[in-house]
Amino acid sequence: MAAEIQPKALTRKPVLLSKVEGSQDVVSMAAIVPKEDGVISVSEDRTVRVWLKRESGQYWPSIYHAMPCKYFGMFILYLLCLFVFLLDFPAHQGRVMMILFVLEMEWVLSTGQDKQFTWHCSESGQRLGGYRTSAGACGLQFDVETRHVFIGDHSGQVTILKLEQENCSLVTTFKGHTGGVTALCWDPVQRVLFSGSSDHSIIMWDIGGRKGTAIELQGHNDKVQCLSYAPHTRQLISCGADGGIVIWNMDVERQETPEWLDSDSCQKCDQPFFWNFKQMWDSKKIGLRQHHCRKCGKAVCGKCSSKRSSIPLMGFEFEVRVCDSCHESITDEERAPTATFHDSKHNIVHVHFDATRGWLLTSGTDKIIKVRLRRLL
Ligand SMILES: [Zn+2]
Numbered sequence: 001m002a003a004e005i006q007p008k009a010l011t012r013k014p015v016l017l018s019k020v021e022g023s024q025d026v027v028s029m030a031a032i033v034p035k036e037d038g039v040i041s042v043s044e045d046r047t048v049r050v051w052l053k054r055e056s057g058q059y060w061p062s063i064y065h066a067m068p069c070k071y072f073g074m075f076i077l078y079l080l081c082l083f084v085f086l087l088d089f090p091a092h093q094g095r096v097m098m099i100l101f102v103l104e105m106e107w108v109l110s111t112g113q114d115k116q117f118t119w120h121c122s123e124s125g126q127r128l129g130g131y132r133t134s135a136g137a138c139g140l141q142f143d144v145e146t147r148h149v150f151i152g153d154h155s156g157q158v159t160i161l162k163l164e165q166e167n168c169s170l171v172t173t174f175k176g177h178t179g180g181v182t183a184l185c186w187d188p189v190q191r192v193l194f195s196g197s198s199d200h201s202i203i204m205w206d207i208g209g210r211k212g213t214a215i216e217l218q219g220h221n222d223k224v225q226c227l228s229y230a231p232h233t234r235q236l237i238s239c240g241a242d243g244g245i246v247i248w249n250m251d252v253e254r255q256e257t258p259e260w261l262d263s264d265s266c267q268k269c270d271q272p273f274f275w276n277f278k279q280m281w282d283s284k285k286i287g288l289r290q291h292h293c294r295k296c297g298k299a300v301c302g303k304c305s306s307k308r309s310s311i312p313l314m315g316f317e318f319e320v321r322v323c324d325s326c327h328e329s330i331t332d333e334e335r336a337p338t339a340t341f342h343d344s345k346h347n348i349v350h351v352h353f354d355a356t357r358g359w360l361l362t363s364g365t366d367k368i369i370k371v372r373l374r375r376l377l
């Protein structure tokens with residue numbers, strides 16, 4: 001029987017494969033080298049390291065310019081890392097926050113602490129254009145097909161620009177977070193944008209559906225720091241400052257949370273809320289505090305919303321306040337989680353997922369890179 005349980009456990013829980021230790025500074029970007037037992041990292045002190053696995057099983061740093069450019073993917077990463085050096089001074093006053101290499105366009109897109117978004121030609125290194133965002137931006141994604149760039153900034157705003165070779169036009173801006181945007185992730189197939197925020201939530205913006213739906217995902221107890229999307233299995237991986245890794249199943253029909261309704265009295269038992277002086281006076285009743293049911297959005301008193309429930313299809317993986325009638329209507333199937341939760345045991349600043357091997361790389365403020373095996377199927 002034990003033999004049956006074992007593989008099942010393996011499929012659910014990511015297994016720690018290796019730790020890459022010895023970085024002098026926090027690794028702000030890292031990736032698994034395709035087809036190699038190696039990791040490439042860029043530290044906050046702007047050093048680039050390639051870590052290759054030795055026979056001892058440990059990862060050791062190799063000097064970046066001596067690394068073999070055997071594989072194309074590795075070559076791209078190599079280029080990208082070189083750009084961190086080349087771009088740093090001329091492109092931005094202050095730290096480079098995000099950098100994205102678009103192979104198809106031969107563009108390098110970047111954002112800096114100076115609130116500037118810029119794009120350069122990767123061949124000539126020439127600056128092609130720029131745009132000033134309302135705050136420093138930590139989220140940067142690009143849609144190759146339509147040449148739209150998504151920029152998520154510290155004010156909580158997401159800006160969409162349409163890029164041409166040497167100019168850009170503002171398409172729209174939208175805001176749904178109460179905290180700054182910390183990460184963006186674009187799914188070019190479903191045409192959905194995910195934004196992670198310091199307000200602990202993730203919002204899934206349906207850009208392609210043109211219906212303007214925005215679905216919230218609540219599964220972190222701390223700031224969401226980075227996102228990664230596995231298109232083949234339609235799973236979103238989100239990592240938090242508390243070390244939490246949440247793997248969301250996006251292959252389910254999710255629902256938007258309702259607008260909160262306004263009322264001067266409980267929409268279940270009619271008792272007045274405390275600001276409704278007239279009714280309090282007329283009926284000689286004590287005013288109650290207003291609450292809202294997360295499922296139906298009705299304004300209810302505490303007595304009529306004493307129970308809690310998770311509502312995974314609305315993105316509430318944790319228990320939230322619901323009114324008594326909604327509590328009764330939610331079935332056990334509807335309460336089935338649509339995400340799995342794991343503890344990485346470090347404050348994650350960067351995540352990279354290698355879908356072909358199912359390797360999940362996280363780097364933390366503890367200067368350690370961890371590689372986990374995560375079977376997604
Ligand atoms: Zn309700």
Ligand SMILES: [Zn+2]
Pocket residue numbers: 266267268269270271300301302303304
């Ligand atoms: Zn009530």
